[in-house]
Amino acid sequence: MFDNLLRFRNFRYFWWFLVTVVVGCLLYASHSSTEPPNGGTWQGYVLGTWAALLIVLLALLGFRKRSYRSRLGTTQGWTSAHVYLGIALWFLATLHCAAQFGWNVHTLAYALMCLVILSGLFGVYTYLNYPRRMTANRTGSNRSELFAELYELNREGADLARHCAADIQTAVLSSIERTAVGGSIPAQLTGRDGSRFETLENGAKRNTDQEAVIEYVSSRIPKAEKRAEVAYLQDLLAILCRRQAILRRLRQDVRFQGWLKAWLYVHVPVTAATVAALAVHIVTTFIYW
Amino acid sequence: MQILIREVTKTSDGRSEFRDREFDGDALTIGAAPDQSIQVIGHGVIGHHATLTKSRDGLNLRCERGAKVQIDEDAEVSRARLSVGNTIDIAGSRLTLFDAPAGFDAALTLEINTDVEASDFEAAFVTDLEQTWLGKRSPAWWLTLAVIALGLLIPWYLPRDSLPEFMSDALWSSGPLLPAHSVAIGNDCRACHKEPFRRVRDTECVSCHASMTDHASEPLLSEVGLAEIRCAACHKEHNEPIHMTITADALCTDCHGEPDWSHNQLAAVSGFGPMVHPSFAVDLLVAEPVARGTGFVYDWKPQTSFLDEAVDQSNLKYPHDVHLDVDKVQNLSTGEALDCHDCHTLSPDDEHFETITMERHCRSCHDLKFDRRAPDRELPHGDPAEVVLTMEGHYTRMYADPNAGKPDRDRRRLPGRSVDRDRCTDPIHICAQRRTAQEAENQFTKRGCVTCHEVTVHDSDDLLARYQVVPVRLTPDFFVVADFDHRAHLTQEGASGDAACRLCHGAEESTSSQDVLMPDVDQCTSCHSDHRSNQLIPLHCVDCHAFHPDAHYAGTSTGRGRSAIVATQRRQAE
Known part of the structure; x- marks a missing residue:
């Protein structure tokens, strides 16, 4: 066409x-x-x-x-x-x-x-x-399907986080809440990621491309006190990585659509x-x- | 403002879990966007939904435009004053105020409604430019109004003096003015554009250019339709490059290429080059005797002739070849041959030459001595009667002098000549008159005046009326209707100075002052053409001919410039 x-x-x-x-x-x-x-x-x-x-x-x-x-x-x-x-x-x-x-x-x-x-x-x-x-x-989905998938991952991630220690809970739940897609005009057109998350130790931090929270969770796995927590953390890590991939697609999608209309x-x-x-x-x- | 936020979540086994956090800031924001202090996702929740600020006895709630919240399961409001016990419901998520612990200004329990549709979740994100402040319709209107207001209405309706230049009608100018016009009228558009929606009239032009002459005089001007042509038809302002005079040959050749023979008989000119431009005609002056009183005077009339038949009638005897021959004439200072510029001095206009006079140009060689015994005495120049009277006075004095008859010891007798030639025994005045008559005849018919001048000898007993010198008038301008830059031509290919002069004016071969030493058109076309080429220099009609003739010649059908046209007509008719 x-x-x-x-x-x-x-x-x-x-x-x-x-x-x-x-x-x-x-x-x-x-x-x-x-x-x-x-x-x-x-x-x-x-x-x-x-x-x-x-x-x-x-x-x-x-x-x-x-x-x-x-x-x-x-x-x-x-x-x-x-x-x-x-x-x-x-x-x-x-x-x-x-x-x-x-x-x-x-x-x-x-x-x-x-x-x-x-x-x-x-x-x-x-x-x-x-x-x-x-x-x-x-990759064959539309934007709503990507958001629906993100929504499901958010739910699963939050459930898993609640089974973990308070520091992981705070970090993961805040990272889900503070995930940014789109937003201001420059953010839409550049795909800039303003996501943040909070840690018990250092308060709010930047979480661009979800890298910081993934790093936080993965570095926490060796320090897990219970075996069950390790399993939760590993599942959580997998979900965070899937979220990262979908968020990348969504931001790219928003960026393309932004320029198509800008x-x-x-x-x-x-x-x-x-x-x-x-x-x-x-x-x-x-x-x- | 410090607020304690206690988040309550239900676990899968029905227990409640509490998570406390502190908020420290002036305003606590609630909305779907991730940058809000409390993020609430749900149907109808916008990015920034509501703001909580501190009040005297609790919190103030203010919703953004279009957003509402429910207070205490009651009606939806956009503003409220909250105190302990009040509950805010936003799309199922609830905020309840409770007694603030020590050190906090307020405390809230937050129960997030997790039963949210995926579509509501998606709506929490701003993912389209339409959701931002950007718009199309409103800027379109504003820009349109701004353009019309600033570009048209303000310059049109507001007085010019009250506006800065960039907001005045100077904005309507489509291009720069000629600097001279710019200086004369500044940016006052209405100096020329008197009436809106009417083209500039000639009256506005001639209000300043009062002395401008027309291309031709009436009735010809009207007959050929030139009277109806506006000044602005040719002189266009506001164009780049800034040049108001049309130099294109078409301006001339449109009419002169195929002249309308019913109005005049001009030669056809379709350009400048061989065969397309007629031969040159020179403007000469001819002295005609006109009876006046008991005698006659000479009246100078213009006469135009084509070069091949032109005869200069200046009445001066001046062979150029003799004067340029180094064996016959030398420069008194250098002893070398005369140069052109010894006599011809270029005027400041670079076209014409200073007038040649006897005093300045001839007398250093041609003295006017007439009596070898009185080498200091010279005849006056310019008036034959004065010449005779001078001689008579001289000879009267000579015969009255008692020593006059004595031979001059210092001088030797010429062979075959008597030393007694000047002896006279008659009364003084008789002797003087006789001697004057002899010398006048000598001067006017044998040597002296007659060397350079045409002299008419009348059969008169009166010596004063017997000899009449035909007056001399050198032609000041051979081509009145054409301009020529002599200085620019003083250096030509392979020649400069005098050599350049002689390329066009064959003076060294001219044996008579009746020769007209002007070049014809083919001399010009050997270097110039109306089109650009590597071999030829472009030359346009207006480079030589002015569309508006000099005021001196304008409108005079007998003027000298006019005579060139008359001559052309005559040749054409033949």
């Missing part, structure tokens, strides 16, 4: 992109020598109008994607067109302004448009790469700002004609 985004109908929209860029370049090259290329020549007006219409068309994809009942083309087709024409838009807008930039509302519109296009390109990259990696990471938090609001800046650009151009 995601590969098909770019290969949709045998690269149909790639050809649209190519034709748009080539025609745009030819139009730019047709500037007469009487005036430096700029947005005010007839070629500039044509390129500008074309780019403005394209911005409106591309923004409409946002509505089309939410309108699942629409029969006006497929969502996949619209998305493919959105990607290729979005890149073509950058060429058209750059040719329109003839790469003349300044501290003004016109360059603001251009800069916002570039931000939208760049964030969109990142979105395409994530759509093409992350779903495959997410599937590989989940670009939209730039793409969507800045698209709105771009349409507004485009309107301001057009109006102010003709206020001071």
